[in-house]
Amino acid sequence: MPSYRDLPSSALIQEASNWRRDFHAHPELGYSEHRTSEKVAQLLESFGLKVTRGIGGTGVVATLQNGVGPSIGLRADMDALPMQENSCAPHASCLPGCMHACGHDGHTSILLATARHLSESNDFNGCVYFIFQPAEETGAGARAMITDGLFERFPMEAIYGLHNWPGLPVDTVGVNHGAMMASQDTFEIHILGSGAHAAMPERGNDPIIVATQLVSALQSIVSRRVSPLNPAVLSVTVIEAGSAYNIIPQIATIKGTVRCLDQDVRNQVQEMITTMVSNLPPAFGAEGTVKYMEGYPVTKNNPTCAERVRGVATELLGDNHVVWNEKASMASEDFAFMLEACPGAYFWLGADGASASKPLHHPSYDFNDDLLPTGVRLFSALLHSHQTNPLLK
Known part of the structure; x- marks a missing residue:
């Protein structure tokens, strides 16, 4: 039986890469992620999860319950940007004036692969909610999901989100105990x-x-x-x-x-x-x-949850692959609304491979698929961390 400490299978990562490239080729703007959210929902249902559609517009929440224990949320954003892609990639955007230039296609695929990985292992007690959010790019989709009862309908003791981060090497996590992104x-x-x-x-x-x-x-x-x-x-x-x-x-x-x-x-x-x-x-x-x-608002981490991210990342990747108290960015992120409503943490996952990644929002940007297995391991390990050391006692 696979464990959260194990690398996800190469077959799963290849499948996640295929999902990611499909999402990249078919980008959708905030609150118009109809194809994306439906594909996400269908995949989650094929993994055996209970799926709720239409949270905050085009948002999707999947529930994986396994016995009695803590409940946490893991979040990914799904929307693309209104800009023209300048790329020769075979999976380049099919839609003029719209592209995944911020890596949300990769975030969505990481969370899907995490759901598949955890549903197959079932080596935990408790509940995890997989939250696929619309309209992060200026549309405040996180707030829309909260207004639609996200935390009342899916109660959780903590929530976590990640973002790929050019400027940090692959298999490196950046996190701090306070503000990660600006208002x-x-x-x-x-x-x-x-x-x-x-x-x-x-x-x-x-x-x-x-x-x-x-x-x-x-x-x-x-x-x-x-x-x-x-x-x-x-x-x-x-x-x-x-x-x-x-x-x-x-x-x-x-x-x-x-x-x-x-x-x-x-x-x-x-x-x-x-x-x-x-x-x-x-x-x-x-x-x-x-x-x-x-x-x-300011994307501000709960210190206890940030320390949990630090501990999990250190265990899986080694201390030299964790940048603790990473300098905050003056860019913004609407995961901030979720962190105002629920304890949690937001962290960066390095995107630079053998060559540096293009910057976020660049017309030639493309998500680095080498991040996929690391993202799955980190999300899975955070769930297991709450089994051994619940936030709420």
């Missing part, structure tokens, strides 16, 4: 001035001048008003104003994003943006309004 908020600022002929600016109030002053002021928030010991990013990414060379416009618009690793800093930055928009434009005789949109 992600956006803002849209409107500066209302007064239009005029460009040759007679004194007859109007140029909102572009005000906007440029405000952009400079916004940059002082991170450089001068937030402690350098508390990482934050404020990026202005859009400035829109005007329609002709000889017209001073009425309105200028500024858009951007804020990323933070601490909720208090996140609140502080939002407050300072709002204050600046209220106070700076009137000094120029203009009016400023801001729409601040909170997005994903």
Whole structure:
């Protein structure tokens, strides 16, 4: 009988690689993962698992119960990105303008292979929920699943998720006891001035001048008003104003994003943006309004669960293959919503093989299938870790 310590069979890994390449060739955007989720559900049913469809839209949850014991959740994301693939791979995207450039095809295949591996071994007591989530890329599919009763319908003491990570070698795990990924908020600022002929600016109030002053002021928030010991990013990414060379416009618009690793800093930055928009434009005789949109929260690990990931990875891969207290990324991840609702941990699985992986969201990115067996072993070992040392006693 196979054990979680064993390498998954080569036949299973080859099958997982085939699934992965099929998903890659047929990408689907958030909340439109109809083909993907149906294939996932059918495979899970073929493994003998109880399957629930339609959680949070196109989400799927499979239940594997074996006796009495702790219950945990393992999560993978399924959606692709709205971008054109630039690849000569035989499994390249068949859909123009859509591709798996973040490895969710691989995450889905790892979790499917884990479900197959555990259903065949049955060497545990308890319950594991395999959670296949829609719409991670900006669609907040994790929140949609939670709103749809994920944790009430499938109660679990902990939940775990992983992400392939270019920059770390294959068979290397990166994890820390706190924030792994930043929060992600956006803002849209409107500066209302007064239009005029460009040759007679004194007859109007140029909102572009005000906007440029405000952009400079916004940059002082991170450089001068937030402690350098508390990482934050404020990026202005859009400035829109005007329609002709000889017209001073009425309105200028500024858009951007804020990323933070601490909720208090996140609140502080939002407050300072709002204050600046209220106070700076009137000094120029203009009016400023801001729409601040909170997005994903900080992806913050439960320290006990993070230590569990560290211990399992060290046991399976060796201490030299674990980067403990790995530096957090200023990118964001909607697994954060699940970690707010349930103890758990999110970790990175190295993607660099003999040559470095393309970056995430690159048009030539392709998931490294060498990660598949390591991901299956880590997920399986986390389940067994909860058998010997439950989180809830």
